[in-house]
Amino acid sequence: xxxxxxxxxxxxxxxxxxxxxxxxxxxxxxxxxxxxxxxxxxxxxxxxxxxxxxxxxxxxxxxxxxxxxxxxxxxxxxxxxxxxxxxxxxxxxxxxxxxxxxxxxxxxxxxxxxxxxxxxxxxxxxxxxxxxxxxxxxxxxxxxxxxxxxxxxxxxxxxxxxxxxxxxxxxxxxxxxxxxxxxxxxxxxxxxxxxxxxxxxxxxxxxxxxxxxxxxxxxxxxxxxxxxxxxxxxxxxxxxxxxxxxxxxxxxxxxxxxxxxxxxxxxxxxxxxxxxxxxxxxxxxxxxxxxxxxxxxxxxxxxxxxxxxxxxxxxxxxxxxxxxxxxxxxxxxxxxxxxxxxxxxxxxxxxxxxxxxxxxxxxxxxxxxxxxxxxxxxxxxxxxxxxxxxxxxxxxxxxxxxxxxxxxxxxxxxxxxxxxxxxxxxxxxxxxxxxxxxxxxxxxxxxxxxxxxxxxxxxxxxxxxxxxxxxxxxxxxxxxxxxxxxxxxxxxxxxxxxxxxxxxxxxxxxxxxxxxxxxxxxxxxxxxxxxxxxxxxxxxxxxxxxxxxxxxxxxxxxxxxxxxxxxxxxxxxxxxxxxxxxxxxxxxxxxxxxxxxxxxxxxxxxxxxxxxxxxxxxxxxxxxxxxxxxxxxxxxxxxxxxxxxxxxxxxxxxxxxxxxxxxxxxxxxxxxxxxxxxxxxxxxxxxxxxxxxxxxxxxxxxxxxxxxxxxxxxxxxxxxxxxxxxxxxxxxxxxxxxxxxxxxxxxxxxxxxxxx
Amino acid sequence: xxxxxxxxxxxxxxxxxxxxxxxxxxxxxxxxxxxxxxxxxxxxxxxxxxxxxxxxxxxxxxxxxxxxxxxxxxxxxxxxxxxxxxxxxxxxxxxxxxxxxxxxxxxxxxxxxxxxxxxxxxxxxxxxxxxxxxxxxxxxxxxxxxxxxxxxxxxxxxxxxxxxxxxxxxxxxxxxxxxxxxxxxxxxxxxxxxxxxxxxxxxxxxxxxxxxxxxxxxxxxxxxxxxxxxxxxxxxxxxxxx
Ligand SMILES: Cc1cc2nc3c(=O)[nH]c(=O)nc-3n(C[C@H](O)[C@H](O)[C@H](O)COP(=O)(O)OP(=O)(O)OC[C@H]3O[C@@H](n4cnc5c(N)ncnc54)[C@H](O)[C@@H]3O)c2cc1C
Numbered sequence: 001x002x003x004x005x006x007x008x009x010x011x012x013x014x015x016x017x018x019x020x021x022x023x024x025x026x027x028x029x030x031x032x033x034x035x036x037x038x039x040x041x042x043x044x045x046x047x048x049x050x051x052x053x054x055x056x057x058x059x060x061x062x063x064x065x066x067x068x069x070x071x072x073x074x075x076x077x078x079x080x081x082x083x084x085x086x087x088x089x090x091x092x093x094x095x096x097x098x099x100x101x102x103x104x105x106x107x108x109x110x111x112x113x114x115x116x117x118x119x120x121x122x123x124x125x126x127x128x129x130x131x132x133x134x135x136x137x138x139x140x141x142x143x144x145x146x147x148x149x150x151x152x153x154x155x156x157x158x159x160x161x162x163x164x165x166x167x168x169x170x171x172x173x174x175x176x177x178x179x180x181x182x183x184x185x186x187x188x189x190x191x192x193x194x195x196x197x198x199x200x201x202x203x204x205x206x207x208x209x210x211x212x213x214x215x216x217x218x219x220x221x222x223x224x225x226x227x228x229x230x231x232x233x234x235x236x237x238x239x240x241x242x243x244x245x246x247x248x249x250x251x252x253x254x255x256x257x258x259x260x261x262x263x264x265x266x267x268x269x270x271x272x273x274x275x276x277x278x279x280x281x282x283x284x285x286x287x288x289x290x291x292x293x294x295x296x297x298x299x300x301x302x303x304x305x306x307x308x309x310x311x312x313x314x315x316x317x318x319x320x321x322x323x324x325x326x327x328x329x330x331x332x333x334x335x336x337x338x339x340x341x342x343x344x345x346x347x348x349x350x351x352x353x354x355x356x357x358x359x360x361x362x363x364x365x366x367x368x369x370x371x372x373x374x375x376x377x378x379x380x381x382x383x384x385x386x387x388x389x390x391x392x393x394x395x396x397x398x399x400x401x402x403x404x405x406x407x408x409x410x411x412x413x414x415x416x417x418x419x420x421x422x423x424x425x426x427x428x429x430x431x432x433x434x435x436x437x438x439x440x441x442x443x444x445x446x447x448x449x450x451x452x453x454x455x456x457x458x459x460x461x462x463x464x465x466x467x468x469x470x471x472x473x474x475x476x477x478x479x480x481x482x483x484x485x486x487x488x489x490x491x492x493x494x495x496x497x498x499x500x501x502x503x504x505x506x507x508x509x510x511x512x513x514x515x516x517x518x519x520x521x522x523x524x525x526x527x528x529x530x531x532x533x534x535x536x537x538x539x540x541x542x543x544x545x546x547x548x549x550x551x552x553x554x555x556x557x558x559x560x561x562x563x564x565x566x567x568x569x570x571x572x573x574x575x576x577x578x579x580x581x582x583x584x585x586x587x588x589x590x591x592x593x594x595x596x597x598x599x600x601x602x603x604x605x606x607x608x609x610x611x612x613x614x615x616x617x618x619x620x621x622x623x624x625x626x627x628x629x630x631x632x633x634x635x636x637x638x639x640x641x642x643x644x645x646x647x648x649x650x651x652x653x654x655x656x657x658x659x660x661x662x663x664x665x666x667x668x669x670x671x672x673x674x675x676x677x678x679x680x681x682x683x684x685x686x687x688x689x690x691x692x693x694x695x696x697x698x699x700x701x702x703x704x705x706x707x708x709x710x711x712x713x714x715x716x717x718x719x720x721x722x723x724x725x726x727x728x729x730x731x732x733x734x735x736x737x738x739x740x741x742x743x744x745x746x747x748x749x750x751x752x753x754x755x756x
Numbered sequence: 757x758x759x760x761x762x763x764x765x766x767x768x769x770x771x772x773x774x775x776x777x778x779x780x781x782x783x784x785x786x787x788x789x790x791x792x793x794x795x796x797x798x799x800x801x802x803x804x805x806x807x808x809x810x811x812x813x814x815x816x817x818x819x820x821x822x823x824x825x826x827x828x829x830x831x832x833x834x835x836x837x838x839x840x841x842x843x844x845x846x847x848x849x850x851x852x853x854x855x856x857x858x859x860x861x862x863x864x865x866x867x868x869x870x871x872x873x874x875x876x877x878x879x880x881x882x883x884x885x886x887x888x889x890x891x892x893x894x895x896x897x898x899x900x901x902x903x904x905x906x907x908x909x910x911x912x913x914x915x916x917x918x919x920x921x922x923x924x925x926x927x928x929x930x931x932x933x934x935x936x937x938x939x940x941x942x943x944x945x946x947x948x949x950x951x952x953x954x955x956x957x958x959x960x961x962x963x964x965x966x967x968x969x970x971x972x973x974x975x976x977x978x979x980x981x982x983x984x985x986x987x988x989x990x991x992x993x994x995x996x997x998x
Contacts, residue, residue: 430828624983689902
């Protein structure tokens with residue numbers, strides 16, 4: 001038996017099946033009578049459809065059907081927040097990748113081939129690709145306006161703040177698109193039944209899909225059953241996008257009255273689906289001679305792409321976190337998303353946080369430099385501590401560990417020694433950089449209405465325990481954490497726990513597995529469920545042992561009498577419960593505590609708690625080629641409580657790898673709206689050889705609202721990385737890196753411009 | 757969706773007579789189906805043609821190195837092929853097999869453009885011949901990540917090791933022109949006056965015609981190749997004479 005009290009390092013319970021190939025992913029699945037669908041999408045970035053000719057496709061052997069918006073029985077709308085996005089284009093295509101119809105054929109290959117034979121004619125419109133073009137466009141707007149959404153935070157009086165400042169420093173920054181590149185592209189199978197539609201897919205939120213498919217098909221929501229297949233990575237890319245994929249497949253399945261499978265090829269997945277928003281940012285900071293930040297004026301601008309999708313979540317979060325975990329009395333923060341004729345950008349690990357972190361943490365270094373201060377010394381003057389307020393005026397009292405992450409990372413890295421050292425080798429210049437960030441857990445004030453999740457626990461007669469949860473495993477280790485937390489809550493061994501695949505009819509709408517909310521939400525829901533289950537168990541034990549329940553405790557698979565030390569086994573009590581027909585299952589729920597927040601001013605409680613992180617990066621810049629090598633990263637994370645320290649390290653290392661890719665090699669690019677980096681030979685994800693030694697430092701400062709004090713780690717792990725690397729390269733070069741990615745060409749230009 | 761498939765395909769990768777590395781008289785002979793991994797680990801090549809083993813070392817990743825053959829790298833005729841600069845620098849000759857017998861051609865005549873060779877239908881690249889000359893060589897690859905990277909620029913340098921002072925450098929570079937090129941103008945100048953290396957660097961532009969593609973701009977390729985040549989030659993020139 002694997003003993004696994006909370007907080008011990010255990011291997012992932014899904015690891016063996018995954019590494020041996022036993023796990024069946026969506027692409028491995030098929031059902032009898034299944035046929036295949038493929039999307040047909042716009043080949044131009046902006047315009048009106050004038051004609052659709054499917055004759056050539058229809059004469060292809062294996063062709064079964066071709067369906068457009070005209071075939072939709074319900075409402076042609078999939079916008080997750082704003083109703084601005086049709087499932088299938090009616091007239092106007094707004095990006096290369098806007099889906100116009102679905103073809104069904106006998107094989108995946110034939111469906112894809114038929115899709116390529118559908119001939120669409122357009123009347124083209126003048127597209128806009130950049131934020132500036134979107135703002136200044138004199139041509140037709142994408143929607144009623146080119147602004148998708150905006151958020152702001154207005155605190156104190158910035159003109160006074162700047163007046164009293166000794167120095168006012170300004171700088172601008174840009175960050176690029178990032179592609180999720182989940183291992184497994186988008187896909188699902190839809191099985192239409194008499195009055196039910198069953199869907200299995202690679203996804204992050206079954207409930208979104210339930211809603212979307214119900215609206216498209218005009219079925220009752222309860223009659224749409226959505227199950228999550230084992231999912232090969234998501235990173236936010238499978239939050240809202242699978243709603244489209246599943247709804248298109250469901251339409252096809254209803255039309256052909258057979259099970260239909262649709263899996264996007266990678267190239268098409270990259271052209272159609274959402275990515276990380278590129279940001280352009282302008283910071284203006286006022287400081288005193290002693291290094292106190294007195295005022296900040298910030299403009300964040302996000303390229304939303306063609307539809308709003310989750311832009312408002314990104315824009316909101318960026319506005320809240322856009323000045324980092326610092327005390328700043330006077331603030332004007334504006335965050336605006338602009339529509340452009342690019343694939344819609346949406347959720348991606350951090351929801352705008354890595355972009356905003358690049359802005360505020362580069363800015364902190366620029367200001368420290370101007371003041372002639374060490375970057376850490378400057379940050380420590382302004383860092384938020386318990387009792388301080390955030391820029392939104394939210395007073396933070398518990399689990400505020402920003403400072404501790406800085407201090408621990410600094411000391412582990414011998415910051416002062418290494419940073420001041422000159423390089424022995426003339427070819428390579430070394431640099432050290434820091435970035436400090438905070439991350440509001442869960443959906444925050446803007447998404448509070450939907451920030452609840454459930455779990456159910458059912459003890460079986462054989463002593464095994466089935467747990468269902470409303471969130472999902474997508475590669476991050478949720479199954480293991482859920483098993484650990486259930487075992488801990490019940491006081492039984494983890495080998496009893498069997499976590500069920502997530503399915504929409506097992507629990508009420510628990511929202512999406514995003515915003516680092518899984519451990520927090522599910523952990524609290526498990527505690528709630530168990531709190532309803534323990535009293536009958538103890539009651540049964542007390543009946544058996546003839547002892548008051550108040551002194552009994554469930555621990556180590558035993559019910560122990562605290563006074564005499566007598567015990568009775570969990571299994572014996574279960575037998576008693578089953579013979580006496582006492583129910584052994586319960587459902588638990590947790591909703592994030594109320595948040596007082598004013599969206600007009602952006603003031604108030606933005607999130608119920610925050611995770612803090614500091615990354616220190618040591619880099620080497622090759623002066624011959626301009627290449628940047630990351631030598632080591634120290635990553636200090638306050639996680640409240642580490643449910644599984646090995647799992648935390650996995651998340652931190654993965655987040656850093658993804659952050660390194662975004663900072664250095666990935667470099668996603670379009671040409672006139674067409675993806676020109678559509679695969680791994682051109683879109684350079686970092687390889688194992690590009691990932692340095694990572695020293696993870698876990699800090700546990702419990703959050704009273706988290707389960708056992710735990711806070712989220714999934715996204716905090718990527719947020720500071722790119723900023724720390726950019727600060728390190730700027731330090732090495734003595735020249736500012738204010739744009740990502742850091743390409744060898746730009747670095748070499750900076751070096752040669754500086755050379756005498 | 758790629759090229760149409762031919763009616764028949766033959767997998768030649770297991771023809772054992774075309775796999776292996778041997779010394780034969782005054783040359784080293786490499787079978788066209790020898791894997792890049794075998795080239796990487798071969799002691800004969802390490803001793804006589806270090807640029808080839810170094811290129812193999814930096815080639816793709818471990819799985820690809822076991823599948824990829826030297827013959828495939830040559831017949832692919834990619835401007836960025838990593839084994840090619842070393843083969844050019846070694847004045848490699850190829851034997852080509854067909855029903856009618858063998859023909860022999862130097863690699864620089866065999867490769868005629870990006871993806872283009874003199875190979876005719878019915879012909880097979882059979883052997884690669886490298887004359888043993890006693891010259892030193894080394895290889896440099898600039899890729900945008902640590903493995904699985906297509907070269908932005910690559911470079912092989914060979915030089916005389918015996919006579920101190922007279923290096924007789926030969927430089928070949930890939931990814932800077934439609935095929936691998938000899939940096940002849942620069943090499944001639946530097947061989948006549950090695951200490952003035954810096955002043956001759958602009959001559960490199962005479963032999964290259966890099967393009968801007970998804971990996972780099974032509975401007976960067978020009979700049980970085982000069983930096984690399986300068987650094988590598990200085991390292992050789994400044995090494996203590998043995
Ligand atoms: C992921 C990946 C990474 C790569 N990384 C690198 C790299 O770092 N550096 C690099 O240089 N290349 C790289 N390549 C390219 C490629 O793998 C190499 O060029 C390899 O050497 C090709 O060898 P092969 O045996 O696989 O040839 P194949 O791909 O099987 O053949 C290539 C062509 O040559 C023909 N051909 C092959 N052998 C013969 C023969 N004996 N006679 C006649 N015709 C023949 C084939 O018909 C075909 O047209 C990479 C490729 C991939 C997929």
